[in-house]
Amino acid sequence: MEKTKTLFDIIGPVIIGPSSSHTAGAVRIGYLAGKIFGEIPKKVRFKLYNSFATTGKGHGTDKGLLAGVLGMDVDNESIKKAFNYAKKLNVDYSFEHAQDNNRHPNSVDIFLEGSYKMEISGNSVGAGEVCITNIDGYRFNINGDYNTLILLYKDKPGMVYRVSALLQSKNLNIATMHCDRSAKGEEASMGICLDSMLPDSVIEELEKIDEVYLIRSIEVLKK
């Protein structure tokens, strides 16, 4: 569904240039990936596709992605110095380029390594809007417009019910919900967009569910 254009989508957003899709979008993909990974990576590798690969250098797409992973937002004037900042934090970063017509024109795979490993893919879909499409092989559709709960868990009957019942008990309204899994009885994923903030108490409850092995609560992006 087309998102409502507010006045501030037109007179705004305030961003670091030069391109809303190739710079601000890159920062947002990196930022969401960093939040999903949940820690500053020791090592991060970016595989840029198509237009991100061919025009990314001149648009600062590489700096934007890295800055985002390191927690910078789209209007942070230090994005330009992302490489130096990464070196200061001892983050080993690298970039590679690829062309693939099956991928979105502005897309990237991010390989993160820290206390564990994770692979996240995202697209910059225009006007600074982004979409995280894949986490560790599970399909997602995370764009930062909502507070989002991400769960990876061992597939078992009743999981969706348990999670939604828990959210309902806290009076949290689900805007959208997306599930995916690797195979029956194996591992599965849930991406849940909420109309309000996810309280810590819910996360504590979720941590008690044995089958759940990864929980991330991503706050709505400041726009």
Added chain:
Amino acid sequence: MMKYKDFQEIFEEASSKNKKIYEISEQHEAEITEISVQEVREKVKINLKAMKDAIKQGLKSKEKSMSGMCGDDCAKLLERYKYGESLFSETYQKILTYAFATMEQNLRMGKIVACPTAGSCGIVPAVIIAMAESRDADDEFLVNALITAGTIGQLVSNKLALAGAVAGCQSECGVACAMAAGGLVEMCGGTNEQILNAAALALKNIMGLVCDPVAGLVEVPCVKRNAFLAIQAVTAAELSFAGIKSVIPIDEIVDAMKQVGELMSPKFKESAEGGLATTKTGLEITEKLTNEWSLEN
């Protein structure tokens, strides 16, 4: 999507309530985002300040972009004006330098306000802020002008995506020009009719503008185009104040832009596969940059 589907609807709503377009729009914004009108205006002021800061920073710098194609043109204009040389008034000089300053901040990875996009970020601030300075206008007038400009962008975007990759530059710098024209008329005390007429005049003149950036970067022709279209916005406002009417109503012009955008070849939609991007010089620059940058990786 905005509640008002086109310009005619918001015009009629404003007329029936005897209000200006910005008053209808700030009320609408307050409702859909669940904040007060005062808070909407405060948010506009934050972005206005970011626009002024970009101009201030841009006027001081000669730093070139990563490609080296652009970045020191504002300084050339300022050098000329330092010696009092100019064909036109001080306001005209400011409009040009502010447009360059903002776009050059953008290409050197500085902070700007996308308006409506990053590649068209110089037009609205240059026109509105330069004119406000020459009229010694209070920030409240600037806020009214920016809300008016934003409303014009919103209403166009109801029908047409504001992205060069979708509809060419007519939907980026072209729309920014119409936004600036309407905003300027508002700031200078024009009527709702004069605002929409100025926007219509501006849009007619950018119909079909292609997005053909050299090497796919937001630099050539984007930087200079921002300055040119800032001046065109002033022309549109001036014509409108004189009572010169757009024969074609604005909503029909937007429909025509949409049609032109749909028929436009993908080669002219930010793909750098046609136009200036594939001229002999454009291709030489692209090849040089590709070689340089592949060595770095």
